[in-house]
Amino acid sequence: MTAIVLENLSKTFGKTLALQDISGQIAAGRLTGLVGPDGAGKTTLIRMMAGLLGPDEGSLRVAGLDPVTQGSALAESVGYMPQRFGLYEDLTVLENLRLYAELRGLARADYRHTLDRLLEFTRLGPFTDRLAGRLSGGMKQKLGLACSLVTTPDVLLLDEPGVGVDPVSRQDLWRMVQALTGEGMAVIWATAYLEEAEQCEDVLLLNEGQLRFAGRPKELTSRLEGRCFSLCGSSDKRALLAQVLTAPGVRDGTIEGDRIRVVMDAGCPAPDIESVNAVIPVSPRFEDAFIDLLGGGPGGQSPLADQMPEVASMGDVVSCQNLTRRFGDFVAADSVIFRVRSGEILGLLGPNGAGKSTTFKMLCGLLKPSSGEAIVAGKDLSRFATDAKLRLGYMAQKFSLYGLLSVRQNLAFYAGVYGLRGREKKERIRQMVDGLQLDSLLDSAPDQLSLGFKQRLALACALMHRPPILFLDEPTSGVDPITRREFWTHINGLVAKGVTVLVTTHFMDEAEYCDRVALMHRGRIIALDSPDRLKARAGQGASMEQAFIHLIEAEPDE
Structure with missing residues (x-):
């Protein structure tokens, strides 16, 4: 019917x-x-x-x-x-x-x-x-x-x-x-x-x-039979992805734990790259077919990251020790403990209300902890929160943009907030505009932009002062897969320059891009490990989403 x-x-x-x-x-x-x-x-x-x-x-x-x-x-x-x-x-x-x-x-x-x-x-x-x-x-x-x-x-x-x-x-x-x-x-x-x-x-x-x-989804997916491969390499996974995406015949590529998933043009073999140790044929997914139908992924080069300077290694860039935040009788974050190494991507995952955003806001100096210690970029947030804020970039869930200001004015405002003046301010704004292709939108209001361009503008504002640490709170919520790939190309490029990234997300395929994942539930960290090791805990062949659900449901009810 x-x-x-x-x-x-x-x-x-x-x-x-x-x-x-x-x-x-x-x-x-x-x-x-x-x-x-x-x-x-x-x-x-x-x-x-x-x-x-x-x-x-x-x-x-x-x-x-x-x-x-x-x-x-x-x-x-x-x-x-x-x-x-x-x-x-x-x-x-x-x-x-x-x-x-x-x-x-x-x-x-x-x-x-x-x-x-x-x-x-x-x-x-x-x-x-x-x-x-x-x-x-x-x-x-x-x-x-x-x-x-x-x-x-x-x-x-x-x-x-x-x-x-x-x-x-x-x-x-x-x-x-x-x-x-x-x-x-x-x-x-x-x-x-x-x-x-x-x-x-x-x-x-x-x-x-x-x-x-x-x-039916399978009708579209079946068009890619024989064109999808998983590559295992000896080099850094982000560097390998960037290399794979420049190889002839590559239609799309993404990170899956320690491997690279690649979709090839029809009739093309998997790329022959010296640092690839193993090439394994895999079944196509609907996402592979979707990206292929729309012309393929955006590539692996980030014009934004290319113009950013190298960041010196700083050891542990972020450190939490028994970080706790209470709202009345409710404990939003309960004795949170973790460290983030310089140049690492740490994913903070968990159900809605798990305490991810609360933890983020404490680490950004936007929310005072009830107890515990947080050190960011070598600064104790209880005493030097202002100094720490100048060394980090924060991209909020709702994109903290000013609707009454144009794109150009938003960029100028954030540049001023971070102390940029004169020629340096103009040059930094120009770099962000060029790197994120915002030139045709400078006189538009943020509310007139598509979600993907709002995301680019929010990222530009967060990076205006070239921070060595970047906090991303659900930065890709609601955007489509191609826009997400573009976003992660920029993030991977920044990490290659030594930037440290903390990210929350509900997209489990994005968790695969992280070096480690901290899973929060009821305000506590219940698991902290690499994506592949977390998936192994849910059984052989488990996806990141299956691992997430398995680990949450394994927690005893209180």
Whole structure:
């Protein structure tokens, strides 16, 4: 049975063509992934399905209804969860559910049964009295999903529900969504996470407003049989990746623990590189096929890193000893202990609410520890926080950019904050503009930029003073795989110059780029090791995501 029919849909915003001649069908009782990079048109298409936007050309029918002419009836048949779901943060979990029940016209007689069912379904029953604003990111997504399901729709539209959500919470979301499709509901899950797309039964792949592929993920993946390899080398993995990406016939390359995963052009053998000890054929992934379809990865050269000076080795650059932060009776970070060596990438992973961002903010001097010691760049933060801040760069989750200032003014502001003046200030700004290709956007406001360019601007601001230490708090959340590859090319280049990096992320493939990973849970470090050793603890052949879930679930309940 068909739930949604798209016929030659097109939509333009000013001079921007958001969707161009989109046609296809979405089946009932199936999970369909709406996949594409930042700015591909996913949100525009979802909003048209929800009746919030009308097409300029073409037509669509959702649950047998025309969203343009039958909007009132459509509201009863469609559940919609936007990227920033409209939860009322000063209301409790239960009060939010009751509000949406009222708004959706749920019969009073059905309140108790429906809300009890949703609370059980989302496992939010123990948290009914908690304010929505105090929920973790994963719990907020579950509450948003529950609110969109108050009236049991025929079609459920989810616009990037996995963004900023840890693997354990994403696993819960998948469990819930798969149960819904089993009941006959059509679920459309928009995502830039390609491991999510691979789990969908069908996918629609958009790029620059065009439909590039429609079908089952395996149909696209099968095109790369015989073209994917794992390379084991004797040299540093970041140096080897940069070398591999310049080899003839290489379509894409990424780091996987101590190895390099490479995708070759059709008919090309694996690259013949002297420092490669072993070449192992591997099965293609959906992400490999996605990158190949869009023309391949961005390469391994960073113009930004090329113009940065070498950083002298400093031994242990960051040191935490029993670092603790309490908020009233709640312990957000509990006796955290770790060290970070000069020129190392340390990944700080954990579920939402594990204490990662709190730990980061303490190490950046933005939050005072309740107890314990933190030393950054040789400076004790309890006594020399200001001196330490001048030696580190911090890229926050939400990109600390000033919306009322242009790109040019943001760059000038941050240069001034870090004490740059005159000719040096102008030269440093010019280097950032050239290295991150921001020249055509200098007079734009940050809010006018795509997420990928906001990320570049935030990175430029964090690096303006050439810090030897870089803190990255979920820097790639919500951006597409090609943009993430570009970002990590810059990071790898900086580390090759001796910069030390601490990064938090919910992308498990990014954890593979780290030299070591510290896994946090309930404010504590529960594991600290290389990516490959952590994966080995979850069993032979385990992925980083499987290792994450295994280690979290192995922790005893308190």
